[in-house]
Amino acid sequence: xxxxxxxxxxxxxxxxxxxxxxxxxxxxxxxxxxxxxxxxxxxxxxxxxxxxxxxxxxxxxxxxxxxxxxxxxxxxxxxxxxxxxxxxxxxxxxxxxxxxxxxxxxxxxxxxxxxxxxxxxxxxx
Numbered sequence: 777x778x779x780x781x782x783x784x785x786x787x788x789x790x791x792x793x794x795x796x797x798x799x800x801x802x803x804x805x806x807x808x809x810x811x812x813x814x815x816x817x818x819x820x821x822x823x824x825x826x827x828x829x830x831x832x833x834x835x836x837x838x839x840x841x842x843x844x845x846x847x848x849x850x851x852x853x854x855x856x857x858x859x860x861x862x863x864x865x866x867x868x869x870x871x872x873x874x875x876x877x878x879x880x881x882x883x884x885x886x887x888x889x890x891x892x893x894x895x896x897x898x899x900x901x
Contacts, residue, residue: 778800778874779801779802780810781798781799781801782797782893784895785895785897786898788862789899791862792899793861794862796856796857796870796895797854797855798810798812799853799854800853800874801853803874806829807828807876807877808829808877809833809874809875809876809877809886810826810827811825811874811885812824812826812857812872813872814871815868815894816865822839823835824836824837824840824844824870825846827847828877828878829848829850833878833879843860843862844858845857845858846858855872857870862897862899864899865899866897866899867898868896868897870895871893871894872892873886873892874888
């Protein structure tokens with residue numbers, strides 16, 4: 777059973793940084809992709825970034841480009857989302873999700889099949 781556990785959320789002031797982690801377990805396949813999503817109160821879920829296990833397929837939303845960086849540690853089956861220059865509008869529950877192929881840019885959910893429970897990020901002004 778695939779399990780995804782997010783960590784690293786919290787309260788930060790505008791302009792600050794946080795690093796989110798998504799630890800994956802239960803993978804029985806060599807190739808996989810993990811994406812980050814967020815959902816603010818009253819808003820639809822938004823894809824933030826995605827990376828595959830070979831690091832040759834990545835996606836980043838325009839709203840976070842230049843501020844957020846995604847990376848992967850295959851030995852730990854963990855994907856990180858480094859968030860810098862945070863803004864109040866980045867406040868949301870951040871979820872990670874996974875599939876066993878690649879990040880699909882043509883889909884709003886990046887084609888993900890497995891989802892974590894989320895971690896809250898709050899950016900104060």
